[in-house]
Amino acid sequence: MDIIFYHPTFDTQSWLAGLQQQLPDARIREWREGDDRPADYALVWHPPVEMLAGRHQLKGVFALGAGVDSILSKLQAYPDMLPAGVPLFRLEDTGMGLQMQEYAVSQVLHWFRRFDDYQAQKQQANWQPLDDYRREDFTIGLLGAGVLGRKVAESLTAWGFPVRCWSRRKKDYPGVTSFAGVEQLSDFLNGTRVLINLLPNTPQTVGIINASLLARLADEAYVLNLARGVHLVEADLLAALDSGKLKGAMLDVFSKEPLPVDSPLWKHPRVAITPHVAAVTRADEAMAYIAKTIRQIEKGETPTGEVSLQHGY
Ligand SMILES: NC(=O)C1=CN([C@@H]2O[C@H](COP(=O)(O)OP(=O)(O)OC[C@H]3O[C@@H](n4cnc5c(N)ncnc54)[C@H](O)[C@@H]3O)[C@@H](O)[C@H]2O)C=CC1
Numbered sequence: 001m002d003i004i005f006y007h008p009t010f011d012t013q014s015w016l017a018g019l020q021q022q023l024p025d026a027r028i029r030e031w032r033e034g035d036d037r038p039a040d041y042a043l044v045w046h047p048p049v050e051m052l053a054g055r056h057q058l059k060g061v062f063a064l065g066a067g068v069d070s071i072l073s074k075l076q077a078y079p080d081m082l083p084a085g086v087p088l089f090r091l092e093d094t095g096m097g098l099q100m101q102e103y104a105v106s107q108v109l110h111w112f113r114r115f116d117d118y119q120a121q122k123q124q125a126n127w128q129p130l131d132d133y134r135r136e137d138f139t140i141g142l143l144g145a146g147v148l149g150r151k152v153a154e155s156l157t158a159w160g161f162p163v164r165c166w167s168r169r170k171k172d173y174p175g176v177t178s179f180a181g182v183e184q185l186s187d188f189l190n191g192t193r194v195l196i197n198l199l200p201n202t203p204q205t206v207g208i209i210n211a212s213l214l215a216r217l218a219d220e221a222y223v224l225n226l227a228r229g230v231h232l233v234e235a236d237l238l239a240a241l242d243s244g245k246l247k248g249a250m251l252d253v254f255s256k257e258p259l260p261v262d263s264p265l266w267k268h269p270r271v272a273i274t275p276h277v278a279a280v281t282r283a284d285e286a287m288a289y290i291a292k293t294i295r296q297i298e299k300g301e302t303p304t305g306e307v308s309l310q311h312g313y
């Protein structure tokens with residue numbers, strides 16, 4: 001079996017060595033420009049079109065991340081990049097669920113325990129105990145309830161917060177109230193105090209966190225964007241913060257990355273920023289997952305993790 005690998009920033013040699021350990025019988029090589037030798041599987045992130053185009057013999061392409069929006073948008077421009085019938089897989093969790101839990105729980109607790117207010121008081125040398133927030137007034141709403149949304153929901157129910165989720169289809173997650181489809185979006189938003197975004201980037205979800213959505217949240221709400229920058233209309237978020245509708249936001253992803261130095265988000269006192277690090281690909285777990293999936297395909301089984309080209313995620 002031949003496997004080709006391309007990632008613009010990962011340490012390719014350590015990936016090749018790790019994959020070789022997982023799949024001792026495979027011939028694994030870094031793909032370089034001009035390489036049109038046969039391959040059964042391709043492991044990619046931001047792949048050059050010529051790496052995949054015309055490779056009808058591929059049994060699978062693996063995206064080395066959870067979101068496949070960059071690959072699918074390239075596919076829009078170059079429809080022949082992924083030969084017809086070749087399945088595209090993405091990473092399901094592989095350690096990202098735990099990272100998302102850490103991120104979401106720490107920030108929700110930060111807001112819930114009013115550390116943002118105390119930090120602001122500290123700037124004024126102001127010693128002033130504030131009223132506690134009550135859990136029942138701190139409903140967490142997850143936009144997106146797939147692999148990562150489910151993990152985040154689990155971790156927040158464990159802390160005793162009321163948790164609800166919104167997805168394409170209804171979910172049956174313990175302790176989580178499920179809303180589905182555009183027709184239930186309003187009910188989902190009504191009363192949501194902390195909105196956490198874990199949707200994929202698709203034509204239906206671009207710009208979904210906009211002025212009209214923010215207006216429907218509980219007063220003094222918070223927004224945590226962990227998915228993609230294009231989901232959020234940054235100007236609408238800033239307006240909602242300045243009007244007092246929103247109390248705070250923490251953003252990991254931005255419509256333009258790196259976030260330009262002149263973005264007003266940097267200077268806003270109630271916006272916290274991380275540079276797209278909420279959950280990164282963990283090499284060992286990703287390699288084990290890919291190797292397991294390849295073995296399933298080789299045995300004629302149907303693995304999970306295949307991207308629906310129709311739904312765009
Ligand atoms: N900031 C970061 O470091 C990272 C961000 N991500 C982002 O997180 C996203 C989610 O990842 P997973 O949970 O693995 O994806 P997933 O595919 O397992 O879950 C997606 C969820 O969104 C829902 N959804 C999709 N379209 C919808 C629509 N039109 N209306 C309502 N619900 C809809 C689905 O029903 C599902 O519940 C990724 O697509 C990626 O963009 C992923 C990893 C790291």
Ligand SMILES: O=C(O)C(=O)CO
Pocket residue numbers: 064065066067068276277279280281
């Ligand atoms: O895996 C993804 O989709 C990411 O955003 C990684 O940071």
